[in-house]
Amino acid sequence: MTNVDYLDQLKWRYATKKFDTNKELAEKDLEKLLEAIRLSASSYGLQPYEVYVIKDEETRKKLHPAAFQQPQILDASYLLVFTAITKIDEAYLNDYIDNIVETRNMKKEDLSGMKDIIMNAVISQSDENKTEWAKKQAYIALGNLLSAAAHYQIDVCPMEGFDPSQFDDILGLNQKNRATAVIATVGFRHKDDGLQHADKVRKSKEELFTRI
Template identity: 60%
Template sequence: MNLEVKTENYIENLYWRYATKKFDKERELSEEDLEKLLESVRLSASSYGLQPYEIFVIKDSETKKKLKEAAWNQPQLTDSSLVFVFANFRKIEESHIDDYLNNIAETRKTTRENLEGMEDMLKNTILSFSEEEQRIWGAKQTYLALGNLLSAAAEFRIDTCPMEGFDNNKFDEILDLKNKNLTSSVIATVGYRSEEDNVQYLEKVRKSKSELYTIL
């Protein structure tokens, strides 16, 4: 494997990506490409590895229309192939931590007794947060997963548009999130750019390295 070539391709793909405003309504994401995105997001970093959120992948056209109305009629909601809705827990319960520890024990072929130190640390930390602190912390974790989605999609030459411009309460109502102990935090539309989206032909604008970085 030529790592130098792969690195160059990755940087090239990051230059290629942009927040797509006009999607090709006729191009659907294949199941194979969707699976690659789902696995990429599943492997996202998360504090303690807890992943205190769920992700809804909206394909249904009627649901997308409802979400579009709750996002001030931005066309990406219905023109894109899919809508990813990241929703963090409203309240992190002890059962969430227990489920995570059971998953660790099963995956790593160990016992819960061997995880007692980790269990005490997680419960003494996370369960001591107020519900508001838990929601803020959980929402931050969804943004880590969103970043992985954007980066992975660029690598696979799939277009995305991350979006915060939506009515959180209406999204929660449409997707019945409150009854699932969830609240929407951020969304991303996914599909393929339209040739009519002129933004794709513009140079990417970012801070220079000297402006952005301080190396001590």
């Protein structure tokens, strides 16, 4: 759909309920979606999340009941679990600054002002606030995934219908300073999934936008 109008791509996409288990997403196409996630914008560029890309059938079988038995968990080619990083401390910020120094060939001293700003605005916040903030950033990456997948004609179901604490337990996330924010399944729609033909239900422009 590369030459198709972008809005038509967005109309083509829908939250897929029934995936075709016989159509497997190729590794190279998965990589494109992961790159779209990697390129997502985030507050201060801190990308305070990690995405688990789950192919393993056994793991998905364990997660399935924790996602209210939604069939997408098992039937899609991949399950993506967007986790928020729950330990956002000075060491985390230092790693980010090192990345900027290396990527842009800069001097660390030139970034000390920026470091102070992020220390005050983000790092000094409570762990609870930081985790909530990190989850919001993960949702931006999810949005990017949805748009990129529509562009490449790959199907996704974004999902909040799961128990985050069970996901955290099953994936051992607490020990890794991670907490499940949101999940998505990726693959190809089954031709029998009737929702692909349904008209989009959306608010009118008048309701959704206030122009001042």
